[in-house]
Amino acid sequence: MSCERFRPLLSAWIDRQIASAERSELEEHLAECAECRTEAEGLRELHADLHRAFAPRRAAAVHVGERVAAMFPGRAAAGHRPPRGRRREWISSALSMALGFLLAVLLFQPWKSERGVPGERDRPREPSAGVPLSPAVARLVIATDPKGVELGDRVGGIWQPASEVALFVCPSEGSVRTREDARCELLTTDGCVVRMNGGAEIVFHSAGRIELKRGEIWCRSTAQAPLEVQPSLAGATAELSSAAPLSPFSCTAADATCVMSVSESGDKALVTAAAGNVSVKLHDTSVQLQPRETATIHGGQIGCERPADRLLAVSWMQPLLIRKGHEDPELAQRVEDLLGPSGRMDLAASYEAEIRSLGEYGVLPLLRSLESPRSRSDRGRQLCAMRIVSDLAPAWAIGDLIGLLSHADPGVRGLAADALQRLTQQTQGIAPETWRDDGAEWEAAVAAWQAWWARNKDRYPTLPSASLLRSS
Amino acid sequence: MHSRDDITASDADLVRQAGNGRPDAYGELARRWMPRVMAVCHARVRCRCAAADLAQEALLRGFRDLVTLKSPEKFGAWLRGIADRVCLDWLKSKQRSEAPFSRLSGDRNPEELSVRDEDPLAAVDRAEETNRLMAEVESLSESHREVLMLFYYDDMSYREMARLLGVSTATINARLTEARRRLRERLGVAEENR
Numbered sequence: 149m150s151c152e153r154f155r156p157l158l159s160a161w162i163d164r165q166i167a168s169a170e171r172s173e174l175e176e177h178l179a180e181c182a183e184c185r186t187e188a189e190g191l192r193e194l195h196a197d198l199h200r201a202f203a204p205r206r207a208a209a210v211h212v213g214e215r216v217a218a219m220f221p222g223r224a225a226a227g228h229r230p231p232r233g234r235r236r237e238w239i240s241s242a243l244s245m246a247l248g249f250l251l252a253v254l255l256f257q258p259w260k261s262e263r264g265v266p267g268e269r270d271r272p273r274e275p276s277a278g279v280p281l282s283p284a285v286a287r288l289v290i291a292t293d294p295k296g297v298e299l300g301d302r303v304g305g306i307w308q309p310a311s312e313v314a315l316f317v318c319p320s321e322g323s324v325r326t327r328e329d330a331r332c333e334l335l336t337t338d339g340c341v342v343r344m345n346g347g348a349e350i351v352f353h354s355a356g357r358i359e360l361k362r363g364e365i366w367c368r369s370t371a372q373a374p375l376e377v378q379p380s381l382a383g384a385t386a387e388l389s390s391a392a393p394l395s396p397f398s399c400t401a402a403d404a405t406c407v408m409s410v411s412e413s414g415d416k417a418l419v420t421a422a423a424g425n426v427s428v429k430l431h432d433t434s435v436q437l438q439p440r441e442t443a444t445i446h447g448g449q450i451g452c453e454r455p456a457d458r459l460l461a462v463s464w465m466q467p468l469l470i471r472k473g474h475e476d477p478e479l480a481q482r483v484e485d486l487l488g489p490s491g492r493m494d495l496a497a498s499y500e501a502e503i504r505s506l507g508e509y510g511v512l513p514l515l516r517s518l519e520s521p522r523s524r525s526d527r528g529r530q531l532c533a534m535r536i537v538s539d540l541a542p543a544w545a546i547g548d549l550i551g552l553l554s555h556a557d558p559g560v561r562g563l564a565a566d567a568l569q570r571l572t573q574q575t576q577g578i579a580p581e582t583w584r585d586d587g588a589e590w591e592a593a594v595a596a597w598q599a600w601w602a603r604n605k606d607r608y609p610t611l612p613s614a615s616l617l618r619s620s
Numbered sequence: 621m622h623s624r625d626d627i628t629a630s631d632a633d634l635v636r637q638a639g640n641g642r643p644d645a646y647g648e649l650a651r652r653w654m655p656r657v658m659a660v661c662h663a664r665v666r667c668r669c670a671a672a673d674l675a676q677e678a679l680l681r682g683f684r685d686l687v688t689l690k691s692p693e694k695f696g697a698w699l700r701g702i703a704d705r706v707c708l709d710w711l712k713s714k715q716r717s718e719a720p721f722s723r724l725s726g727d728r729n730p731e732e733l734s735v736r737d738e739d740p741l742a743a744v745d746r747a748e749e750t751n752r753l754m755a756e757v758e759s760l761s762e763s764h765r766e767v768l769m770l771f772y773y774d775d776m777s778y779r780e781m782a783r784l785l786g787v788s789t790a791t792i793n794a795r796l797t798e799a800r801r802r803l804r805e806r807l808g809v810a811e812e813n814r
Contacts, residue, residue: 156793156794156797157793158797159793159796159797159800160778160793160796160797163771163778163796165777165778165789165793190804191800191804194800194803194804194807195800197749197753198753198757198768198772198803199772200750201750201753201754201757201772202769202772202773205658205662205668205671205772205773206655206772206773206774208658208672209654209655209658209659209672209675209773209774210651210654210655212654212658212672212675212676213650213651213652213653213654213655214651215676216647216650216654216676216679216680217646217647217648217650217651218647219646219647219650220643220644220646220647220650441643451641452641452643454683454684495677497713
């Protein structure tokens with residue numbers, strides 16, 4: 149009778165989840181009952197086995213928890229560190245940053261830069277009507293639509309489309325704006341890159357100092373040339389002049405990448421640090437942003453914002469990357485990042501859609517990523533890459549696809565065979581399903597495909613080079 | 621693992637702090653809840669390799685939608701609901717995306733699909749005994765494996781589990797007892813001991 153009473157408590161007793169009164173009673177019973185002792189011993193062994201079996205899972209959970217926690221600044225647990233201390237730390241590092249920036253500006257004196265745009269020196273300067281003859285501070289590198297990018301004279305208020313300007317060079321105090329459907333990339337004479345989303349407007353006060361009037365921009369500064377971006381916020385902007393501070397707010401990036409936007413209403417700015425040192429300054433206070441951290445500038449305050457997904461937030465730059473050609477390293481890196489870890493289906497679907505929107509420009513980076521160490525150790529990732537390749541590969545990828553017929557992974561072989569059938573209407577007598585088997589049949593078929601390719605490759609186009617794309 | 625003694629703020633406190641723009645509160649919630657969410661995900665999809673990514677996705681989705689949580693005291697149950705949906709999406713999507721592939725057809729155990737997945741501790745998991753035990757745990761009924769996984773992923777107390785799952789501590793005890801009984805039966809331990 150007592151065995152029936154105590155047996156259901158054994159599990160809780162082993163887990164130390166039993167009330168002390170019941171525990172004493174149970175332990176007294178165990179001292180007397182050999183059968184229950186045996187049962188308890190068996191349960192304890194199972195508990196130890198389970199604890200051991202779950203050890204790697206627990207370690208993985210801690211690891212992933214730390215990974216997620218690292219996405220948010222302030223590593224200490226809430227309540228462990230007084231907020232004031234953290235603020236002081238931010239201010240202190242931001243002050244050093246500001247001092248560093250000031251030093252760099254004084255040393256390099258970007259506003260006095262005499263360096264012209266490459267190739268510009270040999271050409272007669274033909275300023276367009278209304279654009280003053282000031283030192284050049286930036287040039288247009290690439291645009292999705294040259295008609296949609298305009299160079300402006302801030303004083304005269306005259307705007308000219310890039311397509312009508314012989315040499316699109318932005319002088320100091322010159323403005324650039326993009327139409328809603330156009331994006332462009334500018335390179336400053338200091339080597340900083342500024343990309344403008346549709347509907348953006350900026351003013352180059354110097355090569356190292358930009359005012360963001362509206363819209364969204366992405367900036368990459370160099371270690372030698374920090375870039376200061378000042379949002380033009382309603383109610384916060386002082387009289388514009390190159391000598392006086394434009395706005396009480398600014399964002400400084402040194403050897404860093406950041407995205408900044410001004411809301412449509414013009415009363416709020418967002419700054420997201422993507423990499424490197426980015427600080428946001430308000431009067432004498434400044435905060436340093438960690439990568440993937442977003443700061444808001446609103447109502448005279450600097451605040452924190454939940455970070456948007458860093459990859460999806462800059463989708464608008466993809467058409468610019470495409471125009472740099474299949475071999476562009478930044479494009480390759482973006483595809484590699486978008487492939488991400490397997491299993492995160494919600495984001496993975498959006499990421500996959502991003503890669504697919506690159507069309508055939510995603511194919512070369514995907515083919516290369518198939519053999520990257522990260523993909524080799526993650527089958528889901530590898531298959532995802534191959535699935536997209538199979539759907540999007542153009543004719544210039546036929547040679548690569550034939551190479552993939554010998555891939556160790558049956559899924560990759562099958563998808564390569566699918567793509568080859570789509571592109572060539574050929575199967576070499578082997579159904580695509582067969583390539584997913586482990587039999588010897590497909591090994592012989594590889595030779596048939598290679599022989600076919602040797603006979604036919606001249607009929608198919610080769611990978612267009614970046615230089616060809618640019619001149620077209 | 622996080623020691624309970626280290627926790628100075630309740631979940632509700634942390635949720636409120638996060639809502640007030642304290643990023644470190646998100647970090648603390650992530651550390652505290654990742655093992656539990658991972659346990660829930662593992663129990664739902666029965667695929668240990670996918671559990672980490674799904675748990676991360678659930679947690680980030682929860683953080684994104686935190687403003688919609690009206691009762692911060694119910695953060696755990698709310699997050700569990702999000703994890704459920706993330707897992708359901710994953711299972712549906714997995715069915716869709718892998719159906720055409722003969723090698724990856726739905727009649728295979730999801731665990732087998734992930735044998736090549738990156739896992740720093742895969743070597744340990746490959747040990748035959750551990751694999752067999754884990755496979756048996758994964759084949760338990762969902763309510764049994766969920767309680768078992770919550771307990772072994774995070775050493776949750778019966779009271780904490782009861783609150784999270786919305787049942788009594790007696791139910792938690794009954795489920796754990798039954799889960800262990802079935803495991804011993806399947807592993808042949810019970811017979812050996814008789």
